[in-house]
Amino acid sequence: MLFLTTLKNFNKLANKRTIYVSQFSKYFSSKTDGGPLQVLNKKIDSQELLPDEHQVEIAKHLQRIYEQIQVYRPPEIPVVKVNPLSKWFPFIFPKPVKPRLDPSKRLKGLYIYGSVGGGKTMLMDMFFECCDMIPNKKRAHFNSFMTEVHKEIHRLKLKQIRDTSTTRVDKVNYDPIEPVARKIRQNSWLVCFDEFQVTDIADAMILKRLFTNLFNFGVVVICTSNRKPDDLYKNGLQRSNFLPFIPILKDHCEVVRLDSGIDYRTTNKGMGEHYFLDEDPDTEFNVDTIFKILCSQENDIIRPKTFTHFGRNLTFAKTCGQVLDTTFNEICSRELGASDYTQLAQYFHTIIIRYVPQLNLRKKSATRRFITLIDSLYDNRVRVVISAEVPLEYLFSEEKPSDLYLDDEHRALMDDLKLSSDSTELSGNIFSGEEEIFAFERTKSRLMEMQTSEYWQLWAKHQ
Structure with a gap:
């Protein structure tokens, strides 16, 4: 009798095991079947996308990496132990050599570049979504990523300064780049960067060390850019470094x-549904109507809202729930940066920007902020309503001022770099406005897409 009972229980367990294995196999195959190339072909077959041989070729490269990444596992992060006596007796106790990843075990990433609106970001996002079997992955706008890197560098430096167990020499020689790279690798070994561009001298000076460490730790990088690698930071200050x-x-x-x-x-069809001209007498009424409709869907009242970010308060005069009604001066003429705009993009689902002037090189700081703002909003699928001085195709005037125009921010940078008014470095893109001219083509293209009903419907999917 005991034997029969045991046999019956064994059969039940065997049946359950068969069910679990079947369910697991079904789950696993659903996650790993296909890839970005198959996703693209399905969208073409369903007429969701137009056939484009150039996009298909890029998808083939992404497909290759997708298939390789199924079996790729990055190496363990090496722990380098330093003998405390090495600082006093370096010839007897030399510092250990940092281990490097065997080149044969590397998995090459992909750098996709090309003109605006060609589908680079779309293809990268397809790849990223297909890699759902990888928990340690990250997708970020490059400017936002570097903002977080500098924030972490600053935090580690302060920690080192406050550490009473370290000597003054150690504090001066401390390099936080490797610890920052370790932290990135611990969180993500597959990183996808959108809009890889280098415009800031602080970024330019640390990229070699940062990415050398990331690659040595086995991080796989996929990125999109409007510039080919050799043109990155073109005409930038101290580009030789x-x-x-x-x-x-x-x-x-x-x-x-x-x-x-x-x-x-x-x-796209439906262009200009949410872009208005200030000179049109119906513009204020139309924008107010959009705001009222959006407010009716919020469980809140119209009121000011203050954000505390990096120890300072950012107040906006007119909000309602997740809707912000602001002006160009309020959102772009103040000292706001990429991290501020990222915070706004994560909180609001719709932002109304009124009274946007025609932008030019005499408004370089405000123009750069507007470019960064639109990048952050687009990256987070935030909906935008704009009233502007001129039509979208003329929103940025490329006409250069007859004389070199330097605002207070650039003059302060000249002082920091010890540059004179006749220095050849002043032809760099940070002063000439070349980078703004180049980047605004992307901004204009994105704004055109952001006006369409198709883009507005993405918010629900994004949620």
């Missing part, structure tokens, strides 16, 4: 170009 980063990037990322000659954002 940045140049060694380029071969490192090219060594660890295959470089491919996506340039079909079509800006798909400008081919």
Whole structure:
């Protein structure tokens, strides 16, 4: 009798095991079948996307990495133990050599560059979503990522200064780049960067060390950019210090170009649904109506709202729930940066920006903020309503002032770098406005897409 009972229980367990294995196999196959190339082909077959051989070629590169990444596992982060006596007796107790990843075990990433609106971000996002079997992955706008890197560097430096167990020499020689890279690697070994661009001298000076450590830790990088690697930080200040980063990037990322000659954002239907001209007498009424409709869907009242960010308060005069009604001066003429705009993009689902002037190189600081703002909003699928002085195609005037115009921010930078008014460094893109001219093409293309009903419907999917 005991034997029969045991046999019966064994059969039950065997049946349950068969069910669990079947369910697991079904789950696993649903997660790993296909890839970005298959997703793209399905969208083309369903006429959700137009066939584009250039996009298909990029998808093939992403498919290769997707298949390789199924079996790739980054190496354990090496722990380097330093003998405390090495600082006093370096010849007897030398510092250990940092281990490097065997080149044969590296998995090359991908650097996709090309003109605006060609589908670079869309393809990268397809790849990222297909990699749902990887918990340690990160997708970020490059400017936002570097803002967080500098924030962490600052935190580690302060911690080192306050550490009473370290000597003054150790504090001066302390390099926080490797610990920052370790933290990034611990959280994510697959990183996808959108809009890889280098415009800030502080970023340019640390990229070589930061990415050398990331690649040595086995991080796989996928990124999109409007510039090819050799043109990154073009005409930037002290670019000679940045140049060694380029071969490192090219060594660890295959470089491919996506340039079909079509800006798909400008081919969408329904253009201009949420972009108004200030000179139109109906504009204020139309924008007010949109705000009232949005407010009716919020469980809140119209009121000011204050955000506390990095120890300072940012107040906006007119909000209702997750809707912000602001002006260009309020959101772009104040000292706000990428991290501020990222916070706004994570809180509001719709932002109304009134009285946007025609932007030009005499408004360089405000123009850069507007570019950064739109990048952050687009990256988070935030809906935008704009009233502006001129039509969208003329929103940025590329006409350069007859004389070199330097605002207070640039004059302060000249003082920090000890540059004179006749220095050849003043031809750098940070002073000339070349980077703003280049970047605004992307901003204009994104704004065109952000006006469409198709883009507005993305918010529900994004949620």
